[in-house]
Amino acid sequence: MECQWNVVNRPGESCVGGASGADGSCCTIMSCHDAGGRRRYEDSEFTLRVYPGALSEGTIYCPVTARKVTSAAEVIERVIERLQLDRARLYVLAEVKEFGGEEWILNPCDCPVQRMMLWPRMALENRLGGEDYRFLLREKDLDGSIRYGNLQMWLRVTEERRRMVERGLLPQPPAGQYVADLCALPDLNERTLLENLRGRFRQEKIYTYVGGILIVVNPFKFLPIYNPKYVKMYDNHRLGKLEPHIYAVADAAYHAMLQRKRNQCIVISGESGSGKTQSTNFLIHHLTALSQKGFASGVEQIILGAGPVLEAFGNAKTAHNNNSSRFGKFIQVNYQESGTVRGAYVEKYLLEKSRLVYQEHNERNYHVFYYLLAGASEEERKAFHLLKPEEYHYLNQMSISAALNRLSAFQITKKVHRQHWGNYCETELDCFMVEGEDLKHDFERLQLAMEMVGFLPTTRKQIFSLLSAILLLGNIRYKKKTYRDDSIDICNPEVLPIVSELLEVKEEMLFEALTTRKTVTVGERLIVPYKLAEAGTVRDSMAKSLYGALFDWIVFRTNHALLYNKDLEDSDKILSIGVLDIFGFEDYENNSFEQFCINFANETLQHYFNQHVFKLEQVTDLRF
Numbered sequence: 281m282e283c284q285w286n287v288v289n290r291p292g293e294s295c296v297g298g299a300s301g302a303d304g305s306c307c308t309i310m311s312c313h314d315a316g317g318r319r320r321y322e323d324s325e326f327t328l329r330v331y332p333g334a335l336s337e338g339t340i341y342c343p344v345t346a347r348k349v350t351s352a353a354e355v356i357e358r359v360i361e362r363l364q365l366d367r368a369r370l371y372v373l374a375e376v377k378e379f380g381g382e383e384w385i386l387n388p389c390d391c392p393v394q395r396m397m398l399w400p401r402m403a404l405e406n407r408l409g410g411e412d413y414r415f416l417l418r419e420k421d422l423d424g425s426i427r428y429g430n431l432q433m434w435l436r437v438t439e440e441r442r443r444m445v446e447r448g449l450l451p452q453p454p455a456g457q458y459v460a461d462l463c464a465l466p467d468l469n470e471r472t473l474l475e476n477l478r479g480r481f482r483q484e485k486i487y488t489y490v491g492g493i494l495i496v497v498n499p500f501k502f503l504p505i506y507n508p509k510y511v512k513m514y515d516n517h518r519l520g521k522l523e524p525h526i527y528a529v530a531d532a533a534y535h536a537m538l539q540r541k542r543n544q545c546i547v548i549s550g551e552s553g554s555g556k557t558q559s560t561n562f563l564i565h566h567l568t569a570l571s572q573k574g575f576a577s578g579v580e581q582i583i584l585g586a587g588p589v590l591e592a593f594g595n596a597k598t599a600h601n602n603n604s605s606r607f608g609k610f611i612q613v614n615y616q617e618s619g620t621v622r623g624a625y626v627e628k629y630l631l632e633k634s635r636l637v638y639q640e641h642n643e644r645n646y647h648v649f650y651y652l653l654a655g656a657s658e659e660e661r662k663a664f665h666l667l668k669p670e671e672y673h674y675l676n677q678m679s680i681s682a683a684l685n686r687l688s689a690f691q692i693t694k695k696v697h698r699q700h701w702g703n704y705c706e707t708e709l710d711c712f713m714v715e716g717e718d719l720k721h722d723f724e725r726l727q728l729a730m731e732m733v734g735f736l737p738t739t740r741k742q743i744f745s746l747l748s749a750i751l752l753l754g755n756i757r758y759k760k761k762t763y764r765d766d767s768i769d770i771c772n773p774e775v776l777p778i779v780s781e782l783l784e785v786k787e788e789m790l791f792e793a794l795t796t797r798k799t800v801t802v803g804e805r806l807i808v809p810y811k812l813a814e815a816g817t818v819r820d821s822m823a824k825s826l827y828g829a830l831f832d833w834i835v836f837r838t839n840h841a842l843l844y845n846k847d848l849e850d851s852d853k854i855l856s857i858g859v860l861d862i863f864g865f866e867d868y869e870n871n872s873f874e875q876f877c878i879n880f881a882n883e884t885l886q887h888y889f890n891q892h893v894f895k896l897e898q899v900t901d902l903r904f
């Protein structure tokens with residue numbers, strides 16, 4: 281595909297022509313015209329590049345200026361005008377997002393700039409080969425079906441690669457035949473199981489069945505298998521009829537729900553970094569796409585917005601995954617009897633609260649703290665009494681020895697970090713940045729997502745005040761009052777009035793809660809001071825409780841936006857599909873994953889299938 285990736289796009293520039301992708305679909309890049317340094321989405325103008333593909337021969341993209349409130353219908357109108365397209369035809373705008381080019385058809389009233397603001401920073405920048413995020417112009421038929429055009433670019437690449445293999449220009453794939461369902465292996469043991477998975481993985485087939493279970497091997501790269509063609513292809517097919525795919529699992533659950541009028545559940549399990557969250561997203565996408573037949577519903581829009589919010593508060597960098605979910609979640613999509621989505625519901629399990637006060641070497645606290653500290657404006661920094669990240673105890677948990685071990689590595693990467701952090705990154709031992717991260721952008725993306733889920737500016741302020749208070753709580757240090765008794769005092773009392781202001785509680789009450797315990801014995805109320813060793817734990821517990829309550833409340837508010845009110849009243853009338861995304865799986869915790877699969881295959885999986893339970897397993901650590 282020849283795309284002019286390096287073209288700097290300016291408002292008012294004319295359409296860019298030249299060779300487009302073989303499939304006629306290309307990429308969209310947007311630029312934001314920022315007058316005052318920091319991007320202000322409210323009044324900024326953006327240049328959207330809309331790729332018309334085969335609808336306008338010889339045009340690669342058409343630049344259109346738009347604001348946050350400009351609707352898709354307005355953007356289409358401008359493209360039609362510019363490219364002088366046939367007005368008798370119907371057009372829609374499709375958003376293409378990472379991983380396989382899933383296409384989300386925008387409703388006429390959807391705002392493309394708002395959708396774009398949820399994309400990662402990398403996607404917003406002009407970069408070579410960045411075909412993952414874009415807007416396409418598609419033609420719609422009178423019956424509402426979308427013309428998706430020719431084969432996607434990647435299909436051509438795959439085909440070319442196949443031909444090269446045939447001509448002996450690339451190494452041959454393994455000679456053996458690999459089965460799509462491990463149950464079909466004549467001799468099922470650990471070796472044959474792994475060989476089969478490995479062979480399929482090398483052929484870029486990451487999905488394999490074990491009866492009704494789907495095994496996914498994380499490819500850690502873009503695979504072109506999630507676009508609308510695949511949504512259509514897997515629509516209403518018996519599980520196992522086509523090549524294994526996550527869409528087949530979603531589809532089987534959806535149709536089983538409609539035919540049997542029974543709720544369904546899909547369990548996703550695997551180790552950290554195996555791709556559970558990604559798979560959950562594919563499932564939700566397919567489950568909503570099936571019901572909406574291509575159109576993004578309001579619910580889907582809120583689910584989209586809820587993702588970055590829950591991610592900011594519940595995800596953190598770990599040694600295994602830079603964006604690891606530190607909580608289990610259950611997402612339930614509710615349907616009408618006709619199969620149309622009518623709402624959704626998120627339940628969270630076991631948020632890892634200990635991370636708030638302590639992180640292991642090479643790990644970080646929850647993303648939201650870093651976003652806030654990097655992205656807050658000067659005014660917000662003052663209002664929330666924000667310090668530099670290295671001045672917070674809760675963000676500096678690296679042990680001294682670990683820090684010294686890492687010193688040399690930091691010296692190499694320090695330069696890069698400083699570029700990102702500007703004046704925040706002055707210490708040698710910082711561990712605040714993840715490679716490729718733009719925390720300022722992430723903070724703005726978070727604010728926009730919060731807005732989409734319904735958090736008003738005042739609520740957002742309260743949330744950020746609470747986050748600042750939690751960080752400052754961690755800075756409170758204790759000392760013994762006198763040598764004679766056990767009573768304690770706070771070494772840095774100047775922090776207290778700030779925390780009390782941020783939490784909107786009386787300073788005396790806060791001091792009491794941090795230094796004394798109230799007990800009742802035989803009708804008498806006693807106030808006992810904490811011992812020095814206890815006080816730190818009490819302070820940490822307070823911080824953890826506050827953060828836990830905040831997270832619960834955010835999930836609650838998200839559900840408020842997601843749930844269709846009547847679902848609460850008619851909970852026995854609605855049909856639903858639940859997706860449980862949870863770390864580990866008890867059945868194989870004591871055995872190896874391979875042994876678990878073998879046992880499972882040897883039991884009759886059909887039994888599980890008949891019970892309408894579809895399970896999805898993930899492995900990454902197959903050491904290919």
Ligand SMILES: Nc1ncnc2c1ncn2[C@@H]1O[C@H](COP(=O)(O)OP(=O)(O)OP(=O)(O)O)[C@@H](O)[C@H]1O
Pocket residue numbers: 379498499500501502503550551552553554555556557558559601603604605606863
């Ligand atoms: N199907 C896929 N195609 C391409 N890349 C994928 C796929 N699944 C996962 N990945 C990549 O693997 C990374 C880790 O995946 P993900 O965050 O979903 O793991 P996880 O199992 O949810 O981890 P954790 O339990 O730590 O939250 C993703 O950021 C993504 O880059």
